[in-house]
Amino acid sequence: MTNPTLIPSVRGTIRFLLLAFPSAMLLLGGHDPASASAFGAGASDTPQVFRSNCISCHGTDLKGRMGDSTNLTKVGNRMSKAQIAAQIKQGGGGMPPFSGKLQDSQIEELAAWLSAKK
Numbered sequence: 001m002t003n004p005t006l007i008p009s010v011r012g013t014i015r016f017l018l019l020a021f022p023s024a025m026l027l028l029g030g031h032d033p034a035s036a037s038a039f040g041a042g043a044s045d046t047p048q049v050f051r052s053n054c055i056s057c058h059g060t061d062l063k064g065r066m067g068d069s070t071n072l073t074k075v076g077n078r079m080s081k082a083q084i085a086a087q088i089k090q091g092g093g094g095m096p097p098f099s100g101k102l103q104d105s106q107i108e109e110l111a112a113w114l115s116a117k118k
């Protein structure tokens with residue numbers, strides 16, 4: 001059974017994050033207008049682990065902040081889930097490896113989420 005009292009509190013948390021994140025980015029150097037708009041699109045389904053580790057180079061909108069090679073909006077067309085997981089673990093091409101920083105379950109979550117981006 002779903003707990004009906006849980007839903008409003010989750011909503012509240014999401015609303016808090018949506019409000020708190022752009023303000024935090026402003027404090028961290030939000031003079032870049034691209035980063036402000038990046039928080040509009042795609043913010044709702046972006047995993048927290050991606051926000052914490054990946055948006056500095058890939059952006060919340062996944063369009064990439066370091067040129068086309070960092071655009072992940074359609075990465076599921078190019079790479080399988082396993083290939084994405086390998087890229088996250090090993091890095092390469094200017095991307096740092098995350099094998100020591102993230103748990104396997106977090107890498108799996110990211111790979112599953114990204115491989116659905118088509």
Ligand code: HEC
Nearest residue numbers: 053054057066069070084087088092093094095096098110
């Ligand atoms: C310091 C910048 C940086 C960070 C942080 C970073 N990446 Fe990357 N990422 C890159 C670059 C640069 C490339 C392109 C590599 C290449 O051309 O071989 C890339 C490539 C990728 C690719 C392959 C895209 C393709 O089409 O080949 C995936 C998937 C990816 N990154 C996922 C992630 C995830 C998930 C995270 C967070 C856990 C992350 N990246 C963090 C810089 C970064």
